Amino acid sequence: MLDRYWFGDVSRISPEAPVPIAKINKIEDRPGGAANVARNIASLGGNVTLLSVVGVDEPSIALEKLLAKENVTTILKQDASINTIVKLRVLARNQQLIRIDFEEKPSHEILSEVLDTYSEIIQNYEVIILSDYGKGGLSHTLKMIEIAKQQNKQVLIDPKGSDYKKYANSTILTPNRSELKDAVGDWQTEEELIQKANALRKNLNLKHLLLTRSEEGMTLFTGDTAHNYPTFAKEVYDVSGAGDTVIATLGLMLANNVDITDAVKIANFAAGIVVGKLGTATVTKNEIVRELQLHLKNQ
Structure with missing residues (x-):
């Protein structure tokens, strides 16, 4: 999807309705959704390919150009029956007045093409990341996981919705609090959370479950243990896209054979950096190294 930002000033209220009038003076486009995951991997120095669906329109052209500039290889299947998600x-x-979404679900024919291409290229990659935004682009999730497992690939999934059965047998899920509540219901205590998270992990045959908890940091459920990682965010400016940065960093670390607990530590630092930036943003290796050095110095 394409994240489009219109920046402006507000100095008066509309005479037509009690709403502010924004005088736009700058327009900025950024890759969003799975494209933001891909650009975060590239920003950290990883080799990444984005396989997805777009329309045949101006936003798809803008998206492809932006990703090329950020060293992301793209395989974008064009579906003439839809518009690119914007x-x-x-x-x-720097205060958001309104967000307007344009979205349509891809056709079954195009999604079959995506699955065929996925099967053809999967052997070239160490880790597979499936970013589910509930937009209809991942209707073959179980089949994709099955193909990845046959190739001994690790599968990381950012989930959406209440039915997590479609994510069974993946390596790790990275839900936020509200996404996990959709799947297992609410919890009142930390003990109840641990019980529900571990039950979900076992029922779905997941190796790990990583819960992102905003100001409370992250919790990794693995084996029968829960590892808590406090947030390192100095200032929370914008949480949009933070989950993308987490799974991107985690995927790149695991692709380089980093232990899961260390990989989550690095992803946690990356999240603390990106929430201090406006909109969907990326993190660099130098930024993470600088934060790690400051952390070690203050210990």
């Missing part, structure tokens, strides 16, 4: 945000003084 999230349009209008901001004044």
Whole structure:
């Protein structure tokens, strides 16, 4: 998807309705959704290919050009029956006034093409990341996991919705609090959370479950243990895209054979950096190294 930002100033209220009038003075496009995951991997120095579906329109051209600039290889299947997903945000003084979404679900024919291409290229990669935004692009999730397992590939999934059965047998899920509640219901205590998370992990045959908890940091459920990672965010400016940065960093670390607990530590630092930036953003290796050095110095 394409994240489109309209920046402007507000100095008066519309005479037509009690809403602010934004005078736009700058427009900025950024890769969003799975494209933001891909650009985060590239920003950290990883080799990444984005396989997805777009329309035949101006946003798809803009998206492809942006990703090329950020060293992301793309295989974008064009579906003439839909428009490329666009999230349009209008901001004044860096405060979001409104977000407008344009989205349609891809056709079955195009999704079959995606699955065929996925099967053809999977052997070239160490780790597979499936970013589910509930937009209809991942209707073959179970089959994709099965193909990856046959190739001994690790599969990381950012989930959506309440039915997590489609993510069975993956290596790791990275839900946020509200996404996990959709799947297992609410919890009142930390003990109840651990019980529900571990039950889900076992029922779905997941190796790990990583819960992102905003200001509370992250919790990794693995084996019968829960490892807590406090947040390192100095200032939370914008949480949009933070989950993308987490799974991107985690995937790159695991592709380089980093132990899961160390990989989550690095992903946690990356998340703490990116929430201090406006909109969907990336993190660099130098930024992570600098944060790690500051952390070690202050210990």
